[in-house]
Amino acid sequence: MKLNLKEIVENLIKNFLEAGDLAIQLREKGLVKKIKSDNTPVTNGDLEVNKFILNKISKVTPDLPIISEETSENKNTLNLKNFWLVDPIDGTYDYINNLEEFTINAGLIINNKPVAGLINAPAKKRMFYSFEKGNSFELTNGKKINLSNLPTKKSENLKFISYSTKIKPEFKKFMIIWG
Secondary structure, three states, rough: OOOOOOOOOOOOHHHHHHHHHHHHHHHOOOEEEEEEEOOEEEHHHHHHHHHHHHHHHHHHHHOEEEEEOOOOOOOOOOOOOOOEEEEEOHHHHHHHOHHHHHHEEEEEEOOOOEEEEEEEHHHEEEEEEEEEOEEEEEEEEOEEEEEHHHOOOOOHHHHOOOOOOOHHHHHHHHHHHOO
């Protein structure tokens, strides 16, 4: 399957920014929280952002199935090699509690490998996206930063990354093991 990844991602950036605005607006109006069957919270914000993102992705790539945390469609489909993987609100706890540590995420998987992705952290006003090797960007305050050109440290020294300063207990044990 040959896709123009740059075009696909660039066509979705505006939509992800709009989804972030929607998430913030819904939170400001007041969220309705429920508990899912896996005992995790979900809000009307999760569901509305999910509906919005899935609609936009479907318009840009109508032939690709979408697996989303908030819908059952395609979750039990075996042997998918090409699909979108979406988490409309990652960090629902922080979202509910009016904190900044939540993101809107989508990854494009082709031949079982991630080839493109979009992450919007709307409360922090930071948008990240990537496609193909060497094309990773951040949008902050209207400025586009090419993250692929930034100096990096040796990756062999990298052991753990977290988007949050609050490390979950299940990850703390790995930090201890890995040093």
